[in-house]
Amino acid sequence: MYLDEIETTRDVEIPTDPIDRIIGQDHVINKVKSAIKQRRNLLLVGPPGIGKSMIAQALALKLSRPNEEIRVVCNPQNPERPELEIIKRGELEKEKESQPVRGILISPKEVPSFVAEQLGFRCSSCGEISEVNETICPKCGNNKYSRVLWSRRNTPFGDIITEVFELGTRRPEREVKTTRIGSDGREKIIVYQHAGEGKIRVLDQSTLDNIRKVSEKKQMKILIPIDRIPFVHATGASETELLGDVRHDPYGSHPEIGTPAYERVIPGAIHEAHEGVLFVDELPHMEYLQNFILTAMQEKKFSIIGRNPHSAGASVKVNNVPCDFIFVGACNIADIEKILPPLRSRIVGNGYEILLETTMPDNEENRKTLLQFIAQEVEIDSRIPHASKGAIEEIIKESRKRAFELDGKRNALTLRLRDFGGLIRLAGDRAVLDESEFIEAIHVRKSLDEAKPIEHQIQERYGSIWKGVKSDSAVPIRSEKKDEGYV
Ligand SMILES: Nc1ncnc2c1ncn2[C@@H]1O[C@H](COP(=O)(O)OP(=O)(O)OP(=O)(O)O)[C@@H](O)[C@H]1O
Ligand SMILES: [Mg+2]
Numbered sequence: 001m002y003l004d005e006i007e008t009t010r011d012v013e014i015p016t017d018p019i020d021r022i023i024g025q026d027h028v029i030n031k032v033k034s035a036i037k038q039r040r041n042l043l044l045v046g047p048p049g050i051g052k053s054m055i056a057q058a059l060a061l062k063l064s065r066p067n068e069e070i071r072v073v074c075n076p077q078n079p080e081r082p083e084l085e086i087i088k089r090g091e092l093e094k095e096k097e098s099q100p101v102r103g104i105l106i107s108p109k110e111v112p113s114f115v116a117e118q119l120g121f122r123c124s125s126c127g128e129i130s131e132v133n134e135t136i137c138p139k140c141g142n143n144k145y146s147r148v149l150w151s152r153r154n155t156p157f158g159d160i161i162t163e164v165f166e167l168g169t170r171r172p173e174r175e176v177k178t179t180r181i182g183s184d185g186r187e188k189i190i191v192y193q194h195a196g197e198g199k200i201r202v203l204d205q206s207t208l209d210n211i212r213k214v215s216e217k218k219q220m221k222i223l224i225p226i227d228r229i230p231f232v233h234a235t236g237a238s239e240t241e242l243l244g245d246v247r248h249d250p251y252g253s254h255p256e257i258g259t260p261a262y263e264r265v266i267p268g269a270i271h272e273a274h275e276g277v278l279f280v281d282e283l284p285h286m287e288y289l290q291n292f293i294l295t296a297m298q299e300k301k302f303s304i305i306g307r308n309p310h311s312a313g314a315s316v317k318v319n320n321v322p323c324d325f326i327f328v329g330a331c332n333i334a335d336i337e338k339i340l341p342p343l344r345s346r347i348v349g350n351g352y353e354i355l356l357e358t359t360m361p362d363n364e365e366n367r368k369t370l371l372q373f374i375a376q377e378v379e380i381d382s383r384i385p386h387a388s389k390g391a392i393e394e395i396i397k398e399s400r401k402r403a404f405e406l407d408g409k410r411n412a413l414t415l416r417l418r419d420f421g422g423l424i425r426l427a428g429d430r431a432v433l434d435e436s437e438f439i440e441a442i443h444v445r446k447s448l449d450e451a452k453p454i455e456h457q458i459q460e461r462y463g464s465i466w467k468g469v470k471s472d473s474a475v476p477i478r479s480e481k482k483d484e485g486y487v
Contacts, residue, residue, distance in 0.1 A: 002367040003389050008438050010386040012375035018058035018157045022051055023373045024360040024415040031352045036062045041297070041327040041351030043283075043344070045336060049418025050356050052330040053233075053281060054156055059328065060231035060277040061157055065089075068275060069226040072262045072318055074219035080316045082262035085220065092226055102211065103203040105195050111202075115192045118173045119200060120144065131198060156380050174227070219260070223267050223321070230276020232325075234269035237280075239307060242289055244268035244321070246306035246313030261316045265304055270296045273325035283329040284338030293327065294343045300324040327351075359403040359412035366413055367396060377421045384428025390441035391427065398423065398448060426451050 006012060015021055019029055028044075035042055036059060044052040069092055071085040087095070108121035108129050116122035121129050123137035123144045130138050137144045175193040182188040188205040195201040203211070234242055245266045251258035270278060270293070278293075280286060286293070296302045301320040306313025329347065331339065333355075347353060360366045374395060378386050387395065396413070399420065403412035414420055424439070426447035431439040452460075458468035 002364050002371065003392065006371070006389075008386045008388050009371060009375040009378060009392065012371050014372065014376055014379060018061045021156060021372075021376060022055055022058060023369050023417065024366065024413075025051060025055070025356055028055060028354050028356065031354055032059050032062075035059055035326060035328075035351065039326055041347045042329070043339075043347045043351070043353040044328065044330040044356060045333055045354065046330075046356030047332055047358060047416065050358060050415050051417065052356065053279065056277055056279040056328040056330070057157060057231055059326065060229070060279075063230055063276060063326075066226055066228060066230055066275040068224075068322070069222060070224040070267075070271070070274065070322060071220045072223050072265045074260055074262045080261050082265060082316070082318050084318060084321060086322065087226075089226060102207050103193075103201040105199045105201055108198065108200055111192055111200055112178070115176045115178065115200075118176045119192060119194060120173070121198075121200075132194065156376065158380065219262065221263050221265065223265060224271055224274055228272070228276075230273070231279065232269045232273040232276065233279050233281070234273075235279070235281040236285065237269050237289070239289060239292075240266075240268070242268050242270060242286075243292055243302060243307070244271055244304035245308075246304065246311075246316040248306075248308065248311035248313050250312070252312045262318075264313060264316065265318055267304065267321070268302070268323075270302055270323040270325065271304070271321050274322050276325060277328055278325040279328045279330070281330045282335070283331045283343075284335040290340045290343045294340065294346050296323045297325075297327055297343075297346050356415075358407045358415050359409040360415055362400055362403075362411045362413050370396060370399060370413055373417060373421075374424055377424045378428065381425055381428065383432070384425060385431050385436065385438050387424070387427075387439040387444075388441070391439040391444050394441045394444035394448075395424065395427075398444070423447055423451050 019032060022029065031040075031042065032055060034040055042056075042059070044055060046052060067089050069087045069089075071087065072082040073085050075081050075083045108116040108119070111119075113122055113127065116129060117124055120132040123130065123140060123142065125142040125144075126137060126140040128137055128139035130144070135144060136142070175191055178190050178192070179187050180190055182205075189208060190205070191203040191208060193201045193203065245268075246261065247259075247264040247266060249259045249261075249264060280293070283290070292302070300323060302323050304318045304321050306316050308314060327347065329339070329343075344353075360369075371392060374387050374392065378384055399413040400411070402414035402416065402420065403409045406414065406416060423444070427439045427443040430443040430447055434443070436443070455465060458465055462468040462471060
């Protein structure tokens with residue numbers, strides 16, 4: 001039986017592979033794997049909260065690390081046509097090695113503890129210092145970054161991100177910036193950086209000024225850094241956010257007081273997604289911008305120009321900025337017809353259109369995956385306890401009920417998991433209030449009452465939705481007799 005092997009959801013193992021955390025959409029998984037391997041596009045169709053964004057993020061986490069840094073460099077012959085420089089990871093590392101080492105090298109014990117923690121040396125649970133690549137603290141056995149990791153609540157993969165992106169990308173930090181009041185009473189910036197071999201490099205204000213002067217001499221700007229998370233969420237982006245822009249300069253790039261054109265170039269989401277995933281939820285709402293996406297998908301290059309005709313940026317153009325991304329679009333069934341046919345044809349021609357499931361059959365195996373879902377939600381939330389067997393049974397009962405009420409399926413479990421996760425969180429909050437070690441059946445039952453959809457609440461109070469609507473525009477009833485009724 002699905003509950004035989006565990007006492008609570010704490011005993012449920014959560015997969016480390018982001019794809020395995022997607023529940024109940026097995027038919028999608030193979031297509032996602034092909035999309036990763038063959039760089040195919042995806043269109044995900046289905047109602048809210050069934051894992052569309054989650055699938056796109058999982059896909060991005062499985063891609064190999066970006067290999068190119070994109071820079072814009074000043075073009076002295078024609079400053080308003082800055083040039084592109086694309087540097088491969090290998091070249092970039094060589095370039096870094098050839099730069100003279102600056103700053104002072106010290107040990108992680110000598111820096112403030114929060115700096116040692118953010119750089120990945122210090123355990124956030126017990127304070128022990130160990131090597132950065134040791135994720136598990138050798139003294140207390142906890143994940144060294146656990147406190148910081150689980151606070152990354154905006155993704156169901158908060159913990160995985162470290163493992164997938166290794167050092168130097170997101171966690172631990174490559175450098176930490178702080179400030180200190182100098183002897184002259186002024187605030188000074190201090191930067192702590194990894195220097196390899198268990199050392200930290202400290203750069204003070206004057207060293208930083210020198211570094212800045214060197215890069216100014218080079219006259220270039222890093223447009224797309226190599227250490228980036230290759231997932232760009234472009235839902236609702238404006239034209240400039242999607243395609244990039246060139247900022248206005250009131251001094252018109254004047255050599256002394258103005259800002260040179262190359263420094264004012266801003267990448268768009270399509271460029272930031274280069275070598276990664278460009279995700280657009282509610283795709284039809286992008287309206288005419290879909291045309292640009294399809295051009296970018298086809299050409300894999302898109303020039304950046306100043307998009308405001310009244311701005312000094314309008315005369316600047318950087319040609320052919322790379323934007324080779326995997327496109328993942330999402331929408332509901334009702335909106336499919338609003339997707340531009342040529343864009344759909346680009347997806348179908350080089351990818352997959354997938355209708356997500358809203359329920360899965362109620363069998364032992366699927367109950368087990370639902371257990372995994374409960375455990376995942378508890379871990380992502382990090383503020384609620386795990387669920388006891390009694391609570392799990394209540395949750396499964398509710399899942400069956402929702403599969404029937406929302407999708408008309410008998411003997412099924414719901415996959416409308418965002419809302420369902422809400423129930424687990426509510427029950428968890430109740431358990432916390434009760435100071436209970438686990439979520440118990442009673443917490444789930446009470447939360448079900450609290451989590452009633454607003455339509456049910458209206459029906460209960462007014463008798464019907466229609467009467468509820470009428471109550472919005474209530475007109476005062478005048479009584480003939482003075483003060484009757486309410487005094
Ligand atoms: N198939 C799933 N497997 C595991 N968890 C899921 C699944 N679907 C939804 N969830 C949970 O619900 C949350 C919301 O899901 P997600 O943002 O991917 O939904 P969505 O389909 O993109 O919704 P929307 O259409 O509103 O953007 C996820 O972060 C996750 O916690
Ligand atoms: Mg979404």
